[in-house]
Amino acid sequence: MKKIFAEPLLQFLLLGLVLFVAARALLPPDAIDDRYLIIVDEGKLLNFMQTQAKTFQPQQAAAALTNMSAKDRQRLVHDYSRGEMLLREAMALQLDRNDEIIRRRLIQKMEYIAQGFYDELAPPTETQLRDYFGENREDYRRPAEATFTHVFVSFEGRDPAIAEHQALNLLLKLRQQQVPFEQSGGFGERFLYNRNYAERNDGEINSHFGDDFGLQLFALQPAVDWQGPIRSAYGYHLVLLKKRSLSAIPAFEQVVGAVLADTQRKQQRQIKRDAIAEMMSQYRVVERDSSR
Numbered sequence: 188m189k190k191i192f193a194e195p196l197l198q199f200l201l202l203g204l205v206l207f208v209a210a211r212a213l214l215p216p217d218a219i220d221d222r223y224l225i226i227v228d229e230g231k232l233l234n235f236m237q238t239q240a241k242t243f244q245p246q247q248a249a250a251a252l253t254n255m256s257a258k259d260r261q262r263l264v265h266d267y268s269r270g271e272m273l274l275r276e277a278m279a280l281q282l283d284r285n286d287e288i289i290r291r292r293l294i295q296k297m298e299y300i301a302q303g304f305y306d307e308l309a310p311p312t313e314t315q316l317r318d319y320f321g322e323n324r325e326d327y328r329r330p331a332e333a334t335f336t337h338v339f340v341s342f343e344g345r346d347p348a349i350a351e352h353q354a355l356n357l358l359l360k361l362r363q364q365q366v367p368f369e370q371s372g373g374f375g376e377r378f379l380y381n382r383n384y385a386e387r388n389d390g391e392i393n394s395h396f397g398d399d400f401g402l403q404l405f406a407l408q409p410a411v412d413w414q415g416p417i418r419s420a421y422g423y424h425l426v427l428l429k430k431r432s433l434s435a436i437p438a439f440e441q442v443v444g445a446v447l448a449d450t451q452r453k454q455q456r457q458i459k460r461d462a463i464a465e466m467m468s469q470y471r472v473v474e475r476d477s478s479r
Contacts, residue, residue, distance in 0.1 A: 225268050225271050225272065227264050227267060227268060229252070231267065232252060232263060232264070232267060233245065233248045233249060233252060235263070235266075235267045235270075236248045236251065236252065236263070239266075297463075297466075298459060298463070308454065308458070311447065311450045311451065311454070315450065316439075316443065316446050316447060316450055317439060319446060319449065319450045319453070320439050320442070320446045323449070324436050325436070326449070327436060327437060327442050327445065327446070328434060328435070328436050329432075329434060329435055329436070329437060330388035330389050330390060330434055331388065331389040331405050331431070331432060331433050331434040332386050332387065332388050332389070332430075332431065332432050333384065333386075333387060333389075333392060333404060333405065333428065333430065333431040333432075334384065334385050334386055334387075334428075334429045334430040334431070335383075335384055335404070335426050335427060335428045335429060335431075336368050336371040336382055336383045336384070336426075336427050337371070337375075337378070337382065337415075337424040337425060337426050337427070338357060338361065338371055338374045338375035338413075338424070338425040339375045339376050339377070339378040339382075339421070339422055339423075339424055340353050340354040340357065340375060340376060340416070340422050340423045340424075340425075341376050341421060341422040342421060342422045343421075343422070350422055350423055351416060351418075351423055353423075354415065354416035354422075354423035354424075354425060355416065357374065357375065357425060358413055358415060358416060358425050360374075361374065361413040361425060361427075362412055362413050366413070366427075368383070368427055368429060371383070371427065375425070376422075378421070379395075379421065380395040380396075381395070386430075389401050389405065389434065392404065396419040396420075396421075396424070397419050397420045399418070399419070400417055400418070400419040400424070403417045403418075404417060404426065404428070404431075405431060405433060407426070407428050407431070408428075409428050409429055409430055409431055410428060412427075413425050413426065413427050414426050414427070414428060
């Protein structure tokens with residue numbers, strides 16, 4: 188029992204209870220009632236609905252509140268009142284003091300509220316979308332892609348000149364036998380990565396073979412015959428290139444959905460920055476030397 192009463196939190200709560208009882212006994216009834224009076228009006232309910240839904244659309248919220256059944260409205264009033272009571276009790280106990288988690292949550296909420304003003308803007312026009320696309324064309328560039336298989340002759344354990352000679356002899360054999368795509372596994376040596384690459388982008392291909400290989404591969408034209416040898420950091424590769432597309436920026440009409448989403452995100456970030464800057468302009472920051 189002594190251990191329980193030695194807990195600081197329990198002592199704090201008991202002290203709060205004593206102060207509460209003392210306040211009830213000494214203060215006028217009106218003062219006590221005000222402290223425990225929760226006033227619920229249309230504005231508070233509308234704000235509560237929007238914050239719960241994490242959207243700031245006053246007109247939609249007002250319509251929903253007007254059409255709400257008596258039972259649903261009573262539940263809404265109860266939920267708001269319960270939250271208000273818990274908030275007041277937490278503030279009265281100063282539970283918000285020196286709590287980094289609560290601090291971060293409050294900061295996040297203010298940032299969300301600042302960003303919420305975006306809902307009041309009209310959607311971007313086609314001219315704005317085209318302007319944004321023109322300024323950020325490279326962001327929509329599609330990577331080069333290739334579909335190919337390869338037969339590998341490694342540098343390991345042999346002189347590069349000998350490896351190249353073996354690769355040329357193997358190329359002649361592949362062409363003479365007209366080896367198809369699916370039978371390439373019966374020739375050459377085991378490669379560190381894959382043998383077949385279907386619609387793989389230049390970033391992945393370069394990461395497996397090196398940039399020089401990628402440049403040579405995408406300089407080739409798709410063909411029914413084997414091509415090469417192409418040198419990589421690992422050895423020589425004989426390639427059967429079935430399909431390839433070069434890197435290109437698509438037309439505006441092909442990416443308009445992505446452009447719209449990116450434009451809206453940019454507007455949201457700007458509105459958030461402006462709103463926070465406006466709030467920050469009301470404050471004065473003074474830095475003091477703690478060593479003095």
